[in-house]
Amino acid sequence: MEIHIPTPLRAFTDRQETVSVPATTVAEGLENLVQKHSAMRAHLFTPEGKLRSFVNVYLNDEDVRYLPAKEDTTVADTDELTIIPSIAGGTPAAAGCCR
Amino acid sequence: MIDTTNLPKLTNEEIARYSRHLILPEVGMEGQQKLKAAKVLCVGTGGLGAPLALYLTAAGVGTIGLVDFDTVDESNLQRQIIHSQSTVGKLKVDSAEIMLKGLNKNVNVVKHNTMLTSANALEIFKDYDVIADGTDNFQTRYLVNDACVLTGKPNAYGSIFRFEGQASVFATEEGPCYRCLYPEPPPPGLVPSCAEGGVLGILPGLVGVIQATEVIKLILGIGEPLIGRLLLVDALGMSFRTLKLRKNPECPACGTHEIKQLIDYDQFCGIEKPAAVGPLEVSSHGKVDASAAIVEGIPQMSVEQLKARMDAGTAPFILDVREPHEYAIVNLGVPQIPVGSLPDRIAEIPVAKDAEIVVHCKSGARSQKASLALKQAGFTNVSNLAGGILAWADRIDPSLPKY
C-alpha cells in the first residue's frame, strides 16, 4: 500500500512523498514504514510502541481512530494511508524559531 | 450568523461597486448587505492574513478586525502582500490598514495592536461574527480554538508549511474543533526545526484565499463550508484532498465542555517562558543560551574563541550540521552532514573519537542536538558553537550574508 508522508516528515524518508510498503493491516503498514525508515519511528511511536497522540493517520479519507478495528483494520494494496502532521505555520518569520 | 432583520442599506456607489456580486443570485442584494453587516477578525496579518483581509475587504465585508503586534520587515514582503516597501518598519496593523483602506474606502478597520492572549481573546472575539486563524504557532492555534468554542464563533482555519497547506472550518455548533483533530500539540522537540522551515511565498496566498472563501460562504450561508472536513493542499503536486473530520465526543473543548475558560497555552504546548534555558526540546525551539558555558554536558564555544583557535593554527575539526540548501547560502568552508542524517553517517566523520570537534548550525540549536548525538556515538570532545553561523556573521565576518 502507499503511505503519504507529510512534508515535515519527509526528512526521514529521503524526501520521498509516498512510500510503498506491503501490508495487510494499518498497523503492519506503519511498522513496515518505520522498519524501512528507522528515523521515523520516534516521530510516530512512543517508546512503548503506541502511536503518538498528535499523529493523525487516515486510511483513505477516514481517521483510523474512528474505524471499528482501528489500527487492526485490514487493508488492500489499493488503499492509501495518510499521515497528517500538526503544522502551525502562517507567518514563519514570527515563529520564534527561524529568526 | 448575521441578523437579517436589520441589514444595512447599500448606497448607489456600493451597488455599482459590487455589481458582479449583485448579479450572482447566490449573493444578490441581501447577500451583499450581509457582507456589509459582517465583522470578521483576522488573527495575524502575515502570510495567510494578508490575502484573507485583502479579499474580504474587496468583497465588501463591512468590518475587518486585525490582531498583530509585529512590525513590517522587508523579509515579510516575500509573501505578506498586505504590506509594502513603503511601510517597512511600521506596525503591521497600521500598514495593513493603509492597504485595506486604499483598496476599499468603505471598510471599517479595527486594529488590535496586541499579542492575542488568554487574558484578552474572549473580549476581542465577542464583537466578531467569524474568526479567521492565520497565526504561526501552536499556542495561539489552541488559544484561538478554545476562544472560538467558548464564544461560539466559527473559525476559518488555515495553516502552511513549506509547500503544504491545510484548511478547515472549526468550532461551529455541529462540527468538530481543532482539538478534535489535534487533542494535544506535538512536543516542541518534534516540531520541525529551522532546517525544515521556510515557506513558498505564494502558498499562503493560495491557502489564505481558501480561508477567505470559507468566511464568505459562512456569512452568506451558501455552499458547503469545510465543516467536518480537512482540506490538504500540496502545492508541489498541485493536489487537493479532503479528509473527514469527526467531532470527538471526548473533546475537552467542544465535546465534554470541561474547558470552561482559557488556559496557559505556553504551558499546554510545553513552551517555557522566554529566557529559560530548558531541556533539549525547549532549547531546540529557540536559541541555546550562549552565555552558559556548558549545556546538557556540551561545552559551548563562542565564535570569538573559535576564531582565536583558527588564527593560532589550532582549530578543532569543525562540522556544519545544516542542510545543503543552507550551505549554499553561506558556509565556513567546513564539512557538512545534516543533523537528521548524522546518526546514519557517523562513519563519515574523518577524525578520531577523542579528537576535538566543534559543531555549528545556523544559530546553535540544531548543533546542540548534533553534539549530543555525537557524544552518544562515542565522541568524547565535542563542543557546540554558540550562536552558530549567524553569530559568526555578526561578530567575526560581517561580509557574510545572514538568512
Ligand SMILES: [Zn+2]
Ligand atoms: Zn473539539
